[in-house]
Amino acid sequence: MADTVKLFYEDTHLHEFEATVLSCQPDGDTYKVVLDRTAFFPEGGGQYGDIGFLNDVKVIDTKEKAGVVYHRTTAPLAEGEKVYGKLDWEVRFERMQQHSAEHIISGIVHNRFGYDNVGFHLGEDYCTMDFNGPITKEQLREIEIEANEAVFKDLDIQTLTPSGEELKDMEYRSKIEIEGQVRIINIPGYDTCACCAPHLTKTGEIGLIKLVDMANYKGGERINMLSGRRALKDYAAKQDNAKAIGSMLCTKENEIAVTVEKMKEEQISMKGRIMELEQQLLSFKAQSIDVSADVVSVFDGGLSGNAPREMMNILLERGAKVCAVFAGNDEDGYRYVIGSKSEDVRPLCKLLNGEFNGRGGGKPEMVQGSLKGNKADIENELK
């Protein structure tokens, strides 16, 4: 089959066109449609295939094989039919914003550090680039500023189609042997790179370039970037969030971190104070318990952490022969700790576990575990 005429190379902003259906083959639940000409860019260079419509038939993906562009549609089209193609321009434009921005960032990183872009992913929500060398946070900020300067200059993004001879002497990124015409995307002063994807024509179309995140990746860095509309959406969401938090904290948006830091310090000192008071309450409670019974049992829903054990120790110190402390309630069950200075408490532990579907154990002088039952029945068992 003859190569499809690639209108997206003639005009990267063309998003409505007329064409003739050359073939339509069913493929699973979908169809593969070939046109004589198309503005739909097939997946390549890290950029996904375009989506949109051919007449009223949905195009859900576009791919290329041996020069022929295949439009994946949800319904068949008749061979010979004239169709009106319409790209989902919002999606394509957003992708070009990310992709052209990626070239600027990769160019700056390459010129400045000599690193290569070894991985590029242009996802639906985010865009990542992997570089094979370290970048500091300060450097990342500088790269971002420099990239946005390239946007402000509103430079031409040129597409060059050099001959084989010209190509040999050319300095550009992604220099690999490619069959057929090599397309070079040139952003004067910033980047020259081989790429098969359609790009914006002016850097000003990119809008804001925001490097939102960076993480170590395979000894280098993975940078997460948002550009154009995506950056604007992200800014709006972050601003809403900052405003909401700011009003909850009664502080200015840009002072949230300082305020939260102070709150954290306050929280730490409050936690310390609560622990102190809990300790006092525990010993106060323990002092009022009668320790004369054979098994002194305490049920307290308010005891957490180490408190049951501390309560038991205080009561044993006060002379209790065997002491069993239960933390919890009838509904959710109890955590228990049982101890004695003179008796082996393991048989009692076994008895309780058997009666109340419990689990746990320990040493002769102390056991701990959990069980399910109600207070009256457990108390009865301890008598």
Ligand SMILES: [Zn+2]
């Ligand atoms: Zn590219």
